[in-house]
Amino acid sequence: MSVVGSFVAGDYVVFALMLVISAAVGVYYAWTDRGRGSAGDFLMGGRSLTAVPVSLSLMASFTSAITVLSNPAEVYRYGASFLLFGLSYIIVVLVTSEVFVPVFYRLAITSTYEYLELRFNRATRLLGTLLFIIQTVLYTGIVIYTPALALNQVTGMDLWGAVFSTGVVCTFYCTMGGLKAVVWTDVFQVGIMLAGFLSVIIRSVVLQGGVLPIISDSHHGGRLNIWDFDMNPLRRHTFWTITVGGTFIWVSVYGINQAQVQRYIACKSITHARMSLYLNLLGLWSILLCSVFAGLCLYSVYKNCDPWTAGLVSAPDQLMPYLVMDILRDYPGLPGLFVAAAYSGSLSTVSSSINALAAVTVEDLIKPHMQMSEKHLSWISKGLSFIYGALCIGMAGLSSLMGGALQAAISIFGIIGGPLLGLFTLGILCPFANSKGALSGLLVGLVVSLWVGIGAQIFLPSPEMRRPLALSTEGCNFTTTHSLNWTSTALPTEPSFITTVPPENIDGRPLLADNWYSLSYLYFSPIGTITAISVGLLVSLLSGGLKQKVESRLTLKKEDMISYxxxxxxxxxxxxxxxxxxxxxxxxxxxxxxxxxxxxxxxxLTKCSVPP
Structure with a gap:
């Protein structure tokens, strides 16, 4: 694999500056809040946050380096149908604002899983907490390691130096400053991510002669395949898989994930909490639009010379770093800005996860069993932030040994969210759902979603359902044995389009492999959610759920909804x-x-969750 360029001093300065500012935010809030020793101040920011910073933090929490590196590569290979996630974001924000925010904010809970004990029983709460801890630690390790590997192989940046520097800085400001530090570093890191995307987009537009040529190239290359209404559930990305499946996945993130719920509960009022969600929608659209257009720029630049097919990158995640080092290498500091953007995505995700892990551990595993002062709980919360940070760095090291299991681990992160979403939906929307139904639904939903998810990793879908769009290497201009003129405009006389799906032997595949295991990965979460709700309702009805009485504060009331x-x-x-x-x-x-x-x-209107 050839290297287009390497980091210079200016790039390292920009990257280091991002880390220094992030650490400084933690020091600032540790100093300003030094007189406040409660765990509530550390984990929940004193419940005094306002809508604007929380909205940016909500956006940053799950906008990881995977978004910065993988989304453009996805558009480059499969087309711009990814843009349809913008529709699912609208539904997600509406559902979260109308269904989940009123109940969680009214209860003023610190841990999302505390609700499960109030509504069902302690066993349900502990199981939910355990699932969250496992998936989050696993995911955060991958979020740290995966971009470090891609950027190391392209830019020559030291792999473990990047892993440890980002992991240590993230752990530092989480431990020092608590939720306030996490939220405000997220605000800064969102700005870095947008700046990184814009640097690539602006340079690509100048290089290609404007926006219209990029759109034209994408159109002729079949990349503007947004409105695909094929109902086949085996197709990877269509209008239906993205809007339906994407909605379930993101509701499980925004509606019930501790990292997100913890933020809007920390707002000073429910109005600020809801406003943060709607402002966050604008941010999500901005990041999505930037990542999709960056993918179109990637295709426009390399439409005649695909680096992946040519064997000059070993994984799709390396395509964006290669583009950066190709078109921005003459502008010292800008490649560093893009790398800082990728790592800002990692920092924002990992810091949110560390803070959420500390919160659920204190609230669900320590406070119910040990009586402590607020000062002691605050110190324990800081200690847990440090321990979980170290654990995530260790998980990044383990990820380097997992190889092909990385994609499976990321899929499992999404798969677990589906059954948990079904569990919380049962509690909030179904007053007759009882603890037996809740546990049964969660377990059966988890088994079914893991079954289809793991099966899909073992028996890959048929090539027809996952085939990338056509890619070409006929325009490549190899000037020497070790370098490639990526931006060559030489056109081949007879274009040779190469697809990158390897031949696959389908002999011996079980019958389920071409149907059940070939479902679009976006449907894994809906399967888990629907299974959990269906089984939970059935078991609840059979076990006398209609006879139980549930406190009204634990379920959604019509007066809670702005629409009502x-x-x-x-x-x-x-x-x-x-x-x-x-x-x-x-x-x-x-x-x-x-x-x-x-x-x-x-x-x-005074009884509603909106100002009269």
Whole structure:
């Protein structure tokens, strides 16, 4: 594999500056909050955060280096259908704001899984906590190691130096500053990620002669395949797999994942919590648009000379770093800015995970069994942040030995979220769901989603369902044996398009391999969610769930929903104008036409979760 360029002093300075500023934020909040010794201040920021920083932190929490490196490579290989995630984000924010935020904020809980004990029993809470800890530690190790490997092989940046520097800095500011430090470093790192994307996009646009040539190249290369309404569930990415499957995956992240819930519960009011979600939507769209357009730029530059097919990169994740080192190598500091963007994604994800792991451990595993002062709990929270940070760095080292299991581990992270989403949905939306149904649904949903997810890793889908779009190497201009003129515009007389799916022997494949195991990976989460809800409802009904009484604060009430409050408000205004409702001076309602059908229109917005 050839190296297009390598880091210079300016690149290292930019990268180091990003780490120094991130660490400085932790020191700042450790100093300003030195007089506050409670675990609540450390883990929840004193529940005083406002909408804007929380919205950026929500966006950064699961915008990892995988987004910076893999999303453009996905668009380069499979097309821009990834853009449809923008539709699923709208549904996710609406569902989270209307269903999950009111219940969690009303309870003022620190750990999401505390809700499971209040609603069901302690066994359900402990199982949910255990699943969260396992998936998060595994995922964070991968998030640290995977981009370090890709960037090391392309830029020559020291692999373990990058792993340890980012891991240590992340652990440092989490341990020192708590949630406030995590949120404000997320704000800074979002800015770095956007700057990194824009540096590549602007240079590509200049190099290719404008935005329209890039769009034209993408169109002729079949990359603008956004509106694919094929209903086949075996297809990797279609309108349906992305909007339906993507919605389930992201609701499991925004609705119930501790790292996200912890942020909007830490807001000073439920209005700020909801506003942070809607502002976060704008940020998600920005990152998505940048990553998709960066993928189109990648294709436009290399449409006639695919680096992957030519064997000059060993993995798709290395395509973006190669583009950066190719087109920005004459601008010292800009390659460093892009690498800083990739690692900012890692830092924001890992710091969120460390803080969330410390929170659930304190709330779910320590406080129920040990009586301690707030000061001691605060020190324990800091100690746990340090331990989990070290564990994540160790997990990054283990990831280097896992090889092909990396993709399976990332898939399992998504698979576990589906059954957990089904469990929380049972509790919030189904008052007759009981603890027997909840545990049964969670376990069966987990087994089914793991079955299909692991089976899909063992028996890869048929080539027709995962075949990338056409790629060509006919325009490559090999000037020497060790270098390649990537931006060559030489056109072949007879283009030779090469697809990159290796031949596959399908003899001996079980019948399930071409159906059940070949489902789009985006459907793994819906399968787990629907299974958990279905089994949970059935077992609850058979075990006397209809006879139980559940506290109203633990389930969603119609007054909690902004949409319901707005509906009542509009309904009353309409009836006032039509004369069917009259408000006297003393507030007593009198109805015109003596119509009893309008006697349920009393509007009291003070009972709703929105300001009157």
């Amino acid at each position: 409050c707005l509906f009542k408000f509009v309904k009353e205004r309409v009836m006032r104008r039509t004369g069917k409702l009259d408000l006297t001076k003393d507030g007593e309602k009198k109805f015109g036409n003596n119509n009893p059908a309008f006697c349920d229109v009393e509007l009291d």
